[in-house]
Amino acid sequence: MYRKELKAFPEGFLWSASTSAYQVEGAWNEDGRGPIAIDLKEDMPEGTSDFKDGVDHYHRFKEDIALMAEMGFRAYRFSIAWSRIIPDGDGDINQAAIDHYHEVIDELRKHNIEPIVTMFHFDTPAALEAKGGWAQRETADAFVRFSEILFKEYGEKVNYWLTINEQNMMILHGPTIGVFPADTTEQQLNQYNHNMFVAQAKTMAMLHEMHPQAKIGPAPNIAYVYPASSKPEDVIAADNYNAVRNWLYLDLAVRGEYNSLAWSIMEEKGTTPEIADGDMEILKSAKPDFIAFNYYNTATVADAPFGGGASERSEAADQQISEGEEGIYKAVSNPNLGMTEFGWEIDPVGMRMTYRAIWDRYHLPLIVTENGLGAFDKLTDDGRVHDDYRIDYLRQHLEQTQEAISDGVDVLGYSPWSAIDLISTHQGIAKRYGFIYVDRDEFDLKTLDRYRKDSFFWYQELIKTNKLPA
Ligand code: BGP
Secondary structure, three states: OOOOOOOOOOOOOEEOOEOOHHHHOOOOOOOOOOOEHHHHOOOOOOOOOOOOOOOOHHHHHHHHHHHHHHHOOOEEEEEOOHHHHOOOOOOOOOHHHHHHHHHHHHHHHHOOOEEEEEEEOOOOEHHHHHOOHHHOHHHHHHHHHHHHHHHHHHOOOOOEEEEEEOHHHHHHHHHHHOOOOOOOOHHHHHHHHHHHHHHHHHHHHHHHHHOOOOEEEEEOEOOOEEEOOOOHHHHHHHHHHHHHHHHHHHHHHHHOOOOHHHHHHHHHHOOOOOOOOOHHHHHHHOOOOOEEEEOOOOEEEEOOOOOOOOEOOHHHOEOOEOOOEOOOEEEEOOOOOEEOOOOOEEOHHHHHHHHHHHHHHHOOOEEEEEOOOOEOOOOOOOOOOOOHHHHHHHHHHHHHHHHHHHHOOOEEEEOOEOOEOOOEOOOEOOOEOOOEEEOOOOOOOOOOOEEEOHHHHHHHHHHHHOOOOO
16 A cells, blocks of 8 residues: 555654663662573673673663653653562562662653653563572562562553563573573473463553553564465465464453464464463453554565475574474565664564554554664764664664554554663674664773764654654
């Protein structure tokens, strides 16, 4: 559908950008913070830094928020570190951490920036992991208690809550992200998934009870799946992967039910989770106010008969490079798309399709909570980063966002990854996404000074005028 005129971004659109605590904060062992499972991971990919120092946002949040205010942010999406608030996950509350996040939220409010708070972004407290992690109902209960503490403390000041970041990527690519060991079985993963959904559902219902003015939603990574051709078997494969990658997660979060195709695939493999009495009622009781989703690119798949191989690129598999699975779908490259320096396909039009598909299924307002380009940025002598490639990427995705808005999709805001450079999940600081450059290398913290990239000024102009700069 081609249009001569696109609808404008709505008034009050939430122009934002995102970070997560363990990737940005640093100060990993300060002010009582307990370790997270990822801190204890010993096998970071060679040549990539760990997360311990981040980009020191914990100490420099005022400077960073001032830069966000200078860009004109209407909102900022960040996560609150569970193991700061409750160092061992389910025990004593750490007042220093409670105070810290009050300061962060107050600082944002001072600049008229709406906080969008993620409650759990990959950072399971190590003490809970040692007791069996998400396999245990106790971890789910501990998460609900943590949420209650957050709602009591910050519920009057925070209107937008996100429960769990990319639950689907944790389940599908946990070892690459570092959240689960490589030998975790599928049956275990499906149990973790189920336990997380029960926790999430309780949390959503609790917020509505405690703070009716506030809104809450899940934040999965949704990527529409294309068939490699019009061959009917390829179309079935695409439908399979849409079910196991996307709809399983949103059907549970929004409708409180298992996607029947995804469930049948688990049944076929004998990996269905155990469902305790009352769980399905709990899942049904949760009513998200919106769907937040992270979008980087689409996936393309072909028919995958047994014995035919599962993927063209499985050795590189991560959040955005599909793995494939014999009998279900075969992951293939899409010859119509370009790629980032890190091998992620780039598909702005696929974002429009993803908006449409989510909207058609659920009819809830949408917020994009991640989208962005990881690149090897270079700081030049003029103290800038000339990241025209990032501006192009963001512009194209925002053009498609405007197309989707014109198609009738209700979009509340756009919060790309990332507000400031931070440590990638498995590819170090070299893979930069921010509007703000941070002077540090993989193993040398250097000055940690902040620099405005060209994209900083581009985003500033966009927010000021509420339209894409010419
Ligand atoms: C998402 C995560 C983020 C983030 C981003 C970019 O999967 O929610 O935490 O890091 O992807 O991925 P990466 O850091 O692997 O480049």
